[in-house]
Amino acid sequence: MCGTDAPVAGPVSNGSHPVQGTPSSSPYQNVNDFISNVNRFKIIESTLREGEQFANAFFDTATKVRMQRKSSVRPNHLPIPTFRLVTLRRPRFGTACDPSDEFGVDYIELTSPVSSPQSFEDCKTICGLGLKAKILTHVRCNMEDAKKAVECGVDGVDLVIGTSSFLREYSHGKSIQMIEKIALEVIEYVKSQGVEVRFSSEDSFRSDLVDLLTLYKAVDNAGVNRVGVADTVGGATPRMVYDLIRTLRGVVGCDIETHFHDDTGCAVANAHSALEAGATHIDTSVLGIGERNGITPLGALMARMVVTAPQYVTKKYNLKVLKEVEELVASAVQVNIPFNNPITGFCAFTHKAGIHAKAILANPSTYEIIDPALFGLTRYISINSRITGWNAIRARCDQLGLTMTDDQVKEVTAKIKQMADIRPLAIDDTDSIIHSYHMGLQKNVEQKA
Numbered sequence: 448m449c450g451t452d453a454p455v456a457g458p459v460s461n462g463s464h465p466v467q468g469t470p471s472s473s474p475y476q477n478v479n480d481f482i483s484n485v486n487r488f489k490i491i492e493s494t495l496r497e498g499e500q501f502a503n504a505f506f507d508t509a510t511k512v513r514m515q516r517k518s519s520v521r522p523n524h525l526p527i528p529t530f531r532l533v534t535l536r537r538p539r540f541g542t543a544c545d546p547s548d549e550f551g552v553d554y555i556e557l558t559s560p561v562s563s564p565q566s567f568e569d570c571k572t573i574c575g576l577g578l579k580a581k582i583l584t585h586v587r588c589n590m591e592d593a594k595k596a597v598e599c600g601v602d603g604v605d606l607v608i609g610t611s612s613f614l615r616e617y618s619h620g621k622s623i624q625m626i627e628k629i630a631l632e633v634i635e636y637v638k639s640q641g642v643e644v645r646f647s648s649e650d651s652f653r654s655d656l657v658d659l660l661t662l663y664k665a666v667d668n669a670g671v672n673r674v675g676v677a678d679t680v681g682g683a684t685p686r687m688v689y690d691l692i693r694t695l696r697g698v699v700g701c702d703i704e705t706h707f708h709d710d711t712g713c714a715v716a717n718a719h720s721a722l723e724a725g726a727t728h729i730d731t732s733v734l735g736i737g738e739r740n741g742i743t744p745l746g747a748l749m750a751r752m753v754v755t756a757p758q759y760v761t762k763k764y765n766l767k768v769l770k771e772v773e774e775l776v777a778s779a780v781q782v783n784i785p786f787n788n789p790i791t792g793f794c795a796f797t798h799k800a801g802i803h804a805k806a807i808l809a810n811p812s813t814y815e816i817i818d819p820a821l822f823g824l825t826r827y828i829s830i831n832s833r834i835t836g837w838n839a840i841r842a843r844c845d846q847l848g849l850t851m852t853d854d855q856v857k858e859v860t861a862k863i864k865q866m867a868d869i870r871p872l873a874i875d876d877t878d879s880i881i882h883s884y885h886m887g888l889q890k891n892v893e894q895k896a
């Protein structure tokens with residue numbers, strides 16, 4: 448972003464916007480209940496598994512390790528003409544070796560070691576990095592894959608098998624009874640190796656409910672650490688998710704992991720709904736990369752959850768690392784961070800319309816649900832358009848140290864609008880109009896003196 452780097456008179460961060468205001472009567476301020484886990488969820492970060500299924504992804508060993516270790520990356524957002532209202536605070540990093548790890552995710556999930564010899568080697572390498580997060584790998588629910596997974600030294604094995612009729616018929620060809628038999632054998636083996644085990648039913652939302660619950664009950668009795676529910680084709684709605692997870696919560700005693708694809712744009716909402724219904728773990732990937740258009744993005748989930756559960760999220764996760772982690776992954780898979788990405792999109796904290804700018808200048812909570820400072824970021828005000836108001840120009844004049852009456856600021860605002868009606872303006876254009884108007888005022892004063 449361009450704009451002045453000088454600190455300006457303006458609102459300082461008010462700490463945490465997730466304070467939601469205090470309407471005298473609103474049923475929406477606290478939707479917590481005894482079953483909800485919005486205040487205690489865990490993240491399974493799957494950029495190195497689901498993310499490797501993204502069309503552009505090629506993570507060589509060095510890239511994988513770099514994604515585990517902190518590294519500097521080039522920023523790749525585009526500049527827009529704005530000015531900064533608070534001093535930019537650069538993200539700071541400690542000495543932990545993994546951005547995801549440093550971010551505070553609980554688990555990192557890796558591609559199946561059966562996929563290729565290099566995948567096997569990489570899995571072993573990452574298991575040896577000594578990360579704070581537990582390392583999982585994701586394999587088909589069969590004994591050969593599970594043995595290979597355990598051989599790598601992972602902390603946990605995520606078993607998966609499709610349970611919908613589509614996948615039973617066209618993917619692996621197994622009946623529900625066969626799935627249950629194999630699952631129980633594989634689970635027993637993984638547990639016997641002292642390794643965590645999760646059993647997941649791929650395409651859960653298009654599977655028969657009785658089949659699903661029967662399977663989950665059986666694997667729960669067999670002692671899995673988690674069962675997994677996956678919206679593999681991204682067709683579920685928050686209500687469908689709530690119903691299924693709420694039902695499942697009453698059937699199994701183990702943790703419940705959930706995995707949402709974003710084909711219909713519901714991945715974040717579905718994750719939130721799952722937590723409200725009693726799910727314990729959410730699968731994410733950085734920028735949401737994954738098969739087709741991907742899954743619940745880590746950053747977007749953080750945006751959602753920092754509003755829902757500010758204390759838990761700010762204490763548990765190192766939010767200031769998010770931008771670097773996203774830039775690292777964007778660079779590795781050669782995409783730009785989308786302009787409207789929650790938190791880190793280049794205009795995520797840019798305010799433009801005059802009505803908004805005035806209120807933001809008075810109190811940032813007026814038009815922001817999230818304080819950018821929580822993520823080590825800052826807000827910007829755009830002052831270069833036909834929809835700019837005089838209050839924003841007043842703030843800019845103050846920032847530039849130019850003294851003017853309100854009427855004079857209104858007059859120069861009209862000039863800026865005149866010019867902005869003709870062509871797009873940069874901040875330098877706006878500043879020039881302000882400066883030349885101010886010089887004119889000074890000349891008048893001198894002539895009169």
Ligand SMILES: CC(=O)SCCNC(=O)CCNC(=O)[C@H](O)C(C)(C)COP(=O)(O)OP(=O)(O)OC[C@H]1O[C@@H](n2cnc3c(N)ncnc32)[C@H](O)[C@@H]1OP(=O)(O)O
Nearest residue numbers: 559561562563587588589607608609618619620649679738
């Ligand atoms: C929804 C998801 O994202 S699930 C996770 C997807 N992840 C992956 O696919 C990991 C990357 N995959 C790979 O590297 C390869 O597909 C491998 C190594 C797993 C298998 O490769 P191949 O042996 O060449 O088989 P291919 O990929 O063509 O077909 C998949 C095979 O797995 C079988 N299969 C599919 N799902 C399962 C399952 N959950 N459990 C057991 N077997 C399964 C299929 O029946 C098929 O078997 P077949 O060889 O008898 O036809």
Ligand SMILES: O=C(O)CCC(=O)C(=O)O
Nearest residue numbers: 607647649675677679706
């Ligand atoms: O293992 C799981 O729970 C999810 C697998 C997967 O990627 C999917 O079903 O989309």
Ligand SMILES: [Zn+2]
Nearest residue numbers: 497679706738
């Ligand atoms: Zn998936």
